[in-house]
Amino acid sequence: MAQLLQHLINGLAAGTIYALVALGYTMVYGVLKLINFAHGDVMMVGVYMGYATAFALGREVRSSLVGVALIFAVAMLGCALLGFLIERFAYRPLREKPRLTALITAIGISFALSYGFQLDIGFLPGASPRAFPEVIEPREWIIIGDRDVVVWNWQVISFLIAVVLMVGLQYLVFRTRFGRAMRAVSWDHRVAALMGIPTDRVIALTFMLSSALAAGAGLLYAIKDTSVSPLMGLYVGLKAFVAAVIGGIGHVPGAVVGALVLGLVEEFVVGYAASTWRDAVAFGFLILVLLVKPGGLFGRVAAEKV
Amino acid sequence: METPALPVPESRSAIPPALRGVFPVLVALPVLALFQWALSESPFAVYLLSVIGVNIILAVSLNIVNGMTGQFSIGHAGFMAVGAYISGVMSLNLKEVALSFLPVAASDQVLFTVALLVGGLAAAACGFLVGLPSLRLRGDYLAIVTLGFGEIIRVVVQNTNAFGRALGLSGIPQYSSPYMVYFWVFIVVLAARRIAGSSHGRSLWAIREDEVAAEAMGVDTTGYKVRAFVISSFFAGIAGGLFAHFVPIINPGSFTFVKSMEIVVMVVLGGLGSTTGAIVAAIFLTLLPEGMRSLFNALGAEGSLAQKVDQIRMPVYGILLVVLMLSRPQGLFGTREIWDVLPRWLPRKRRGLS
Numbered sequence: 001m002a003q004l005l006q007h008l009i010n011g012l013a014a015g016t017i018y019a020l021v022a023l024g025y026t027m028v029y030g031v032l033k034l035i036n037f038a039h040g041d042v043m044m045v046g047v048y049m050g051y052a053t054a055f056a057l058g059r060e061v062r063s064s065l066v067g068v069a070l071i072f073a074v075a076m077l078g079c080a081l082l083g084f085l086i087e088r089f090a091y092r093p094l095r096e097k098p099r100l101t102a103l104i105t106a107i108g109i110s111f112a113l114s115y116g117f118q119l120d121i122g123f124l125p126g127a128s129p130r131a132f133p134e135v136i137e138p139r140e141w142i143i144i145g146d147r148d149v150v151v152w153n154w155q156v157i158s159f160l161i162a163v164v165l166m167v168g169l170q171y172l173v174f175r176t177r178f179g180r181a182m183r184a185v186s187w188d189h190r191v192a193a194l195m196g197i198p199t200d201r202v203i204a205l206t207f208m209l210s211s212a213l214a215a216g217a218g219l220l221y222a223i224k225d226t227s228v229s230p231l232m233g234l235y236v237g238l239k240a241f242v243a244a245v246i247g248g249i250g251h252v253p254g255a256v257v258g259a260l261v262l263g264l265v266e267e268f269v270v271g272y273a274a275s276t277w278r279d280a281v282a283f284g285f286l287i288l289v290l291l292v293k294p295g296g297l298f299g300r301v302a303a304e305k306v
Numbered sequence: 307m308e309t310p311a312l313p314v315p316e317s318r319s320a321i322p323p324a325l326r327g328v329f330p331v332l333v334a335l336p337v338l339a340l341f342q343w344a345l346s347e348s349p350f351a352v353y354l355l356s357v358i359g360v361n362i363i364l365a366v367s368l369n370i371v372n373g374m375t376g377q378f379s380i381g382h383a384g385f386m387a388v389g390a391y392i393s394g395v396m397s398l399n400l401k402e403v404a405l406s407f408l409p410v411a412a413s414d415q416v417l418f419t420v421a422l423l424v425g426g427l428a429a430a431a432c433g434f435l436v437g438l439p440s441l442r443l444r445g446d447y448l449a450i451v452t453l454g455f456g457e458i459i460r461v462v463v464q465n466t467n468a469f470g471r472a473l474g475l476s477g478i479p480q481y482s483s484p485y486m487v488y489f490w491v492f493i494v495v496l497a498a499r500r501i502a503g504s505s506h507g508r509s510l511w512a513i514r515e516d517e518v519a520a521e522a523m524g525v526d527t528t529g530y531k532v533r534a535f536v537i538s539s540f541f542a543g544i545a546g547g548l549f550a551h552f553v554p555i556i557n558p559g560s561f562t563f564v565k566s567m568e569i570v571v572m573v574v575l576g577g578l579g580s581t582t583g584a585i586v587a588a589i590f591l592t593l594l595p596e597g598m599r600s601l602f603n604a605l606g607a608e609g610s611l612a613q614k615v616d617q618i619r620m621p622v623y624g625i626l627l628v629v630l631m632l633s634r635p636q637g638l639f640g641t642r643e644i645w646d647v648l649p650r651w652l653p654r655k656r657r658g659l660s
Contacts, residue, residue, distance in 0.1 A: 035446045090628055094635075100378055101631045103446060104574055107380070108627025111567060115620035127617075234563070238453075245450065280461035283454030290447060291439055 002148035007271045008264065013155035015263025016162035017224065020217030021240030022247070022255040023169060024210035030250040031186045031206045033099065037106035038086060039214055040237015041113035042079055044230060046215025047132070047222045048117065048125060050075035054133045062135050071135055075219055076212040083211025087204055095189075110234070117230035129229035132222040158220040165213065166256050173252060182206060186250075235279075239266075242286045248299025258297060331492065338488055352484060356552045358592045359487035360545045365572040365584035366494045367541035372570070373579035373641075374502060375534040376514030378449045381436070381456030382542050382569045385429040387561035388459060389543025390550040391469050393425030394478045397551065401479050418481040422490075422547040429543025430536045432459070437535030456566055464558045474557025475550070482551035490548060494541045498581045501537070510534055514579070564620065571623045574630060577637030582644040587637075595619050 021043060028036045053074045054062045061067040090109055094102045120126035139153040173179040181202045184192040193199045221236060222228055239262065247258025262282060269281045289296065341355065368382045397418065405413040436455050443451055463469045470476075501507045509530045512520035521527045550556050572591055576583025598615045630637065 035450070090632070093632055097631075097635060099446070100376070100578075101635045103378060103449065104570075105628045105631045107567065107570070108624045108631070111624030112621045112628070113624070115617075115624065119614070119617055119621065121614075241450065242454070245447065274465070276465050277461060280458045283458050286454055287439060287451055290443060290451065294443060294447070 003271070005143075006149045007267050009149065009151055009155065011264035011267030012260060013152075013159060013224070013263070014267060015243075015260035016159045017217055017221045017259075018236075018240045018243045018263055019162050019256040019259035020158075020165060020220065021214055021236060022244040022259045023166065023252065024214045024217075025241050025244040026247075026249055026252060026255040027169070027182075027206055027210045027213075029244070030252075031182055031203055032091070032095075033186075034091065034102050035106065035241070035249075036207075036210070037103070037237075037241075038109040038113060039210065040233035040235075040240065041110045042082055042086070042211045042233070043214035043218035043221075043237060044117065044228075044233030045082055045113060046075040046079040046211075047218040047228050047232070049078040049215070050135075050219045050222070051130070051132060051228050054135055059133075062133060063137055068135050072216060072219060075215040079211040079215035080208035083207040083214075084204055086211075087207040091207075092200065092203075110237075114230050114234050125228075125230065127230060129227045132226050132228050134223075134226075135219075136223050154220070154223050158224070161216070161220065162256070165216075166252065170252055178202070178205070239282060242282055245296055246286060246289050248296030251296070251298045254296060254298035261297075334488070334492070338484060342484055353552065354592070354596065355484045356482060356487050356548070358589055359484065359491050360549045361569070361572065361588040361592050362491050362585050363487075363494045363541055363545040363548070364569045365576065365588040366491075366498050366581055367538045367545070368569050369573050369576070369579065369581060369584045370498055370501060370510075370541075371534050371538040372573050373577070373584070374498075374507060374510040374514060375531060376517075376578075377531055377534070378446075379436075379452040379535070379538075380449050380563075380566050380570055381452035381454070381459075382538075383561040383563070383565035384452075384456030384459040385432055385539035385542035386546035386549070386565070387456075387463060387558070388429040388432050388539075389422075389425035389546030390556050390561070391425075391463060391475065391546075392428040392543070393421040393547030394475045394550040394556060395468060396421040396424055397478050397481065398475065414479070414481055415486070418479075418486070418551060422544055425547035425550075426540045426543040429546065430540035433535040433537075433539025433542075434532060436539070437532035453563065453566070456561075456563065460558050460561060463561075470557070472558060474555050474559075476555040478550055478556070480552055480554075482548050487548050487552075490541075490544050494544075495581060495585070497537065497541070502581065506530070506533075511579075567623065571627060573637075574627060575637055577639035577641065579641035580637065580639035580643055583637055583639035583642075586639070586644075 021040065024039050024043075025036060028034060028039070050071045053071045054067075057067050057070065062071065086109055090105045091102055094105060117124055118127040136154050136157065141151045141153065141156075143149045143151060171179075173182060181192070181197045184195065184197055185199050185202050189199045189203075192202075217240075218233075218236070221232075225232075240259065243259035243262045244255045245258070246262060247254030247256070249255070262285070265285055266278050266282055269275075269278050273281075293299075342352070346352070364382060364386060368379065371377050371379045400417050400421065403417065405416060408416065432455075436452055439448070439451050464472050501510070509520070509525045512523065512525050513527050513530060517527055546561075549560075553560075568591070572587040573584055575591065576585070576587035595615050602615065
């Protein structure tokens with residue numbers, strides 16, 4: 001019983017981090033109908049930015065509140081800039097082209113980033129994983145008995161941050177002018193432009209927001225996993241994407257639910273079966289969900305127009 | 307959002323008479339023999355020739371799904387893995403067996419062919435399984451499902467004792483020869499060209515251009531998509547089987563997402579829909595790293611640079627994809643074949659009425 005509870009807690013904690021990454025996918029997909037394959041790699045770049053900042057700050061500063069805030073701020077701003085550049089130079093020129101071309105550039109960007117960061121030329125970090133410095137001092141809170149069920153403070157922190165961001169995003173999308181513009185662009189960007197909405201600016205801002213979210217999520221992931229590697233983006237990104245699709249891509253609460261479900265499924269596979277099957281089960285689950293509900297759990301399948 | 311896409315080749319622009327029938331085979335066989343003879347001194351060159359052939363089979367077969375049908379599949383390495391492992395295991399088990407009425411070498415080749423076909427059929431069965439979800443999924447969703455399928459195959463292989471788990475299979479008899487590889491290259495090119503020109507192929511092109519419209523015109527879209535998947539993965543399985551029989555060891559690391567992306571880059575560079583484009587791109591992208599390596603070696607740059615070629619290759623592929631999509635989204639050849647392109651700068655005897 002205690003074991004089950006522990007797995008539940010761990011699964012939910014893993015799920016919240018997937019959820020933060022998945023929100024970025026969902027936002028971009030909602031507005032542009034583009035799967036931003038490079039999202040996970042933007043996250044990876046953000047983690048490296050945070051890593052560099054943490055080292056620049058030094059041991060004393062980085063574990064203070066100011067230090068943590070600074071690390072997150074640098075990584076999120078840097079990633080927002082990176083997201084802007086990617087959107088401006090890789091996706092915007094292709095907006096009127098068939099969707100396949102944008103998907104291919106997204107894959108290209110993803111490859112350039114993740115494998116580019118593996119080179120050990122110049123300032124690039126090289127392929128080997130590095131230990132992420134302890135920016136949030138891990139502390140465990142024992143709930144039941146003698147370490148039967150343990151909750152870590154970073155699990156609580158990431159859960160709270162994820163909930164706040166999700167509610168904030170929901171507010172942004174449905175209660176603000178910018179959100180209304182986003183929804184209009186997502187509905188039909190040409191008509192939105194005719195109505196006086198600066199489509200390009202809305203799309204760029206959406207990209208920046210989603211990239212900043214990715215950086216924040218990546219830092220939480222790195223704090224949990226205590227390691228940084230250039231390929232982390234590919235795998236975390238894929239999982240988060242799977243989560244977004246399970247929930248119904250383009251649907252904000254759906255992404256969160258999908259991520260939590262995925263986190264739980266993975267945790268149970270690792271806990272009760274074998275950890276080597278984790279990735280296969282995640283994708284198998286995705287295929288199963290898509291076969292039963294092609295639009296994901298919360299998504300609707302829109303009729304295609306000719 | 308949808309915009310008119312690339313033009314579909316005219317059904318009239320058939321293969322020029324010189325390239326029909328047995329003529330190409332009659333030319334290719336002596337050329338291949340010549341290659342084989344010239345390269346017999348260097349096992350590496352023979353190996354390279356085989357790798358090129360396998361990559362051509364992969365690229366041309368992926369082109370049937372990605373290029374002709376417009377179903378973006380990025381899990382081709384998974385099908386290749388199925389073929390490689392199934393045929394590899396078969397050959398390992400049949401190693402001692404020989405058909406008594408044939409000389410040993412011939413019997414080996416017969417068994418090898420059987421193993422290849424079994425591997426190919428197993429991959430085709432997997433292709434059918436992946437094709438089925440495509441009954442309901444489109445575009446990006448299908449891409450992610452194929453990717454997931456490739457990853458699932460990799461994990462399954464990694465956890466199966468019969469497949470040597472993460473260590474892989476070694477000791478597979480090295481039956482493969484450039485003759486065998488290029489025989490299958492010939493078969494896959496023939497199949498791809500025949501499909502492209504047939505009414506079956508017309509349906510595939512229609513699906514590629516607009517699935518909804520194709521369906522409205524009475525094209526059985528799901529049936530054609532599944533069939534395209536099955537054919538494409540059959541050849542990927544064959545390619546995997548050939549690969550397994552000329553490399554010393556196969557392991558799950560040879561069939562990752564990265565391998566799938568290499569094949570996708572070949573198809574995209576050559577032009578989605580162009581068979582000759584896929585061939586040219588496969589040859590070019592296979593030789594490029596080797597060429598760079600020997601160039602760096604010849605320049606006498608520190609050995610490190612030559613070793614870095616493999617590292618640099620993947621980021622360059624990524625940037626190449628982006629630059630291609632931005633500057634020339636139709637790839638080198640678009641949907642055209644090489645004989646549609648040549649006359650522009652080569653004088654041709656008959657240009658018809660125009």
